Amino acid sequence: MHASRLPAKRFFSVIARFLVLSWLLVANSAAFAQAPASKPRNFTRTAHLMGSHFSFTAVSADDSLAWRAIRAGIxxxxxxxxLFSYWDSTSQITQINRQAGIKPVVVDQEVYDLIQRTLKLSALSDGAFDITFAGGEKIYKFDRKEHASLPAPEVVKASVARIDYRNVLLDPATHSVMLQDKGMRLNLAGILQGYGVRKAQALMRQMGIQGGLINGSGDVSCWGRQGDGSLWRIAIGDPAYPQSVSSWLTVTDVAVVTAGNYEQYFTVQGKYYGHIIDPHTGYPATGLRSVTIICPDVELADGLDEVVFVKGPEEGLAFINKLKGVDCALITNDGRTLTSRGMAVNYYSTQQPQTAAAPKP
Structure with a gap:
């Protein structure tokens, strides 16, 4: 049996088509190789997370990678x-609170580590930051209205009787957490958004995103550069005009956390009282309308803004000036802007910020 053969005309037609196809493939390959690579662009998506408004920006020349990374960050x-929710009945924080004054609760390493870090910040700040604040009684209504008076002193004192970070007991051998007294409560809301931003950023970078910015309702962390090569420009709001901007920074590879005390408040005889409570006294922290913290770690910055609010303008500024790699800009109740020694921001107004003097030895 002989193998069949193509007629000569058909054979040369097949060869010709093969050569044309081969030439097209080579030409297309050469054109593809010579085509300029796609330029990096900013890809942004917003989401409602942790009860707040978040935005995620990824810089990439690969739109598929950018969107995958943003979804992973969300x-x-x-x-x-x-995992850390105060409101979720299944969270480990809720389990700890349910067993307050009864027994320790074994938690994940991640939960244990974050609680441990918050307690270190509490010790560093002499209790100005305290995750047991949830055990305090709610005796104020921050309704932006004029109130006849503050609560009676004995009511204020009793409201913070169960707030004390020193009564959070950690056991490193079992990774357990226990609240020493009944009625105590943990709530990590004062640092959780910063922690969430930090973890989302780490994941996006691990996926290959070389530049990006995550904003968790004022807790901002950025890295790399924007798609056009420029640094990130972060605005600081003006408490006197909540929808406007008082100043801005041009930065990268840093966290900028701004907290305001001017959306939840009340007044008594014209004096302003914001929603951040001093855990030592039970009274609202006074003296500041806005605190901006700049440091490499967004989680730490998220906790430090509350520390400064509680300590007040002068003591808070002196506290920040003692910390390495941390700066701040403060806006006081009377409209003054105070900055730490290393702080450099751009102002829209002609007001010159006041820089704190070096602390006395």
């Missing part, structure tokens, strides 16, 4: 919210 923030 999922990571959701995971952290569930």
């Amino acid at each position: 999922r990571e923030t959701q995971r952290i919210d569930r």
Whole structure:
């Protein structure tokens, strides 16, 4: 049996088509090789997370990678919210609170580590930051209205009787956490958004995103550069005009956390009282309308803004000036702007910020 053969005309037609196809493939390959690579661009998506407005920006020449990384960052923030939620009946924080004064609760390493870090910040700040604040009684209504008076002193004192970070007992051998007294409560809301931003950023960078910015309702962390090569420009709001900007910074590879005490407040005889409570006294912290912290770690910055609010303008500024690699800009109740020694911001107004003097030895 002989193998069949193509007629000569058909054979040369096949060869010709093969050569044309080969030439097209080579030409297309050469054109593809010579085509300029796609330029990096900013890809942004917003989401409602942790009860707040978040935005995620990824810089990449690969749009598929950028969107995958953003979705991963959102999922990571959701995971952290569930794990640490004060309101979720299944969270480990809720379990700790239920067993207050009864027995320790074994928790995940991640939960244990974050609680441990918050207690270190509490010790560093002499209790100005305290995650047991949830055990305090709610005796104020921050309704932006004029009130006849503050609560009676004995009511204020009793409201913070169960707030004391020193009564959070950690056991490193079992990774357990126990609240020493009944009625105590943990709530990590004062640092959780910063922690969520930090974890989401780490995941996005691990996926290959070389530049990006995450904003968790004022807790901002950025890295790399924007798609056009410029640094990140972060605005600081003006408490006197909540929808406006008082100043801005041009930065990268840093966290900028701004907290305001001017949306939840009340007044008594014209005096302003914001929603941040001093855990030592039970009274609202006074003296400041806005605190901006700049440092490499967004989680730390998220905790430090509350510390400064509680300590007040002078003591808070002196506290920040003692910390390495941390700066701040403060806006006082009377409209003054105070900055730490290393702080450099751009102002829209002609007001010159006041820089704190070096602390006395």
